[in-house]
Amino acid sequence: MPPAELAFAARRVAEFLLLPPAAPLLLIAIGLAASVRRPRGGRIVATIGLVLALLTSSLVVGQWLIGRIEQGAGQAQGERELRALLARPDAPTAIVILAGGTRFDSRERPDPERPNQRTTERVLYGAWVAQVTGLPVLVSGGKPSPERSAEAVLMKRLLEQRLATPVRWVEDRSRDTEGNARESARLLLPAHRRILLVTHAYHMPRALRAFERAGLRPIAAPHGFLGTPSPESPLGWLPSAAGVETNWLAAHEGIGGLWYRWRAQWAAAAPALDEAIEKGRKWLP
Structure with a gap:
């Protein structure tokens, strides 16, 4: 597989593991596996995963999260x-x-x-x-x-x-x-x-x-604004396919935005870092 294709595939796998619904389910699995040797710690991890799974399948939560992201979109x-x-x-x-x-x-x-x-x-x-x-x-x-x-x-x-x-x-x-x-x-x-x-x-x-x-x-x-100021119905708090999709989009854009900012900051700092390394080499025997 060409390097570019390999990097693209690796990024997709990382997205799958970091985003809902896979990430909370993975936490639950890790907690259950850990509870065999460490019951208390394993139950805590599994409970956190369960709570996250419920929250990230709620349409109301997804709309709130994505609404925060959409504030940077303009009118x-x-x-x-x-x-x-x-x-x-x-x-x-x-x-x-x-x-x-x-x-x-x-x-x-x-x-x-x-x-x-x-x-x-x-x-x-x-x-x-x-x-x-x-x-x-x-x-x-x-x-x-x-x-x-x-x-x-x-x-x-x-x-x-x-x-x-x-x-x-x-x-x-x-x-x-x-x-x-x-x-x-x-x-x-x-x-x-x-x-x-x-x-x-x-x-x-x-x-x-x-x-x-x-x-x-x-x-x-x-x-196509998805964020809403308030739930249209109390049923919006319950897990739903629309809730899973909206939370996935919010997490995808949130993590993607952080990744882009980190890369931009790293790119801006790289020349100064290279210069510092080069100066350090001059002092080496």
Whole structure:
């Protein structure tokens, strides 16, 4: 397996182990195994895992967590806001729509392979933004596996064939948000530095940081807000599939954002560290 593929697979395994529902279940298993020799400590670990499993399957908890993340996404851009952006001296000159996955089922017709629900929602909002602003569109998303079509290719087909929205750039090499930013910058710079960035609100804070580090100046165009100020029903506290999914998204974005910040801080500190090491070597015999 090529090193890049191996690193990607390792990252996916780490995500699986660190995120709910696997992480709380793993704690329960560790606690039960440890209770054979250390009953008290094992029961404590298993109980913590059980509590976390219940909390991270509650929709109310997930909505609260993801609402905290969405605070960094900015406000949704309506028609009035978009037209005001176009009137500014530093107006955006392109739209970037980020992929969120694909779906394949050989039984489906006419397209067995298509964007999944997340990607379709982003494409629909991105098409509307493009129709309001008239700006050119870039779609970004690589192949989920070697035998499948790139996400960007499927997004382009949906935009052009179903939504009458032309696509100028197709970025089909990226595997994650950092790759979206890096490869999009490669296509857009230097002509298009100021962009409208379209993705879900929970994904926007991490995406903004990635695109800024890639040398672009993104303006958030978020949609699909999942955080709510209060539960719609007391049943929202109970474990549910929607609760598991919402908590997974919140944990994924929270840990991903911390990872990006840590890497940025490390990259900023690396030159000074290298210089200190080099100076230290001069004092060695």
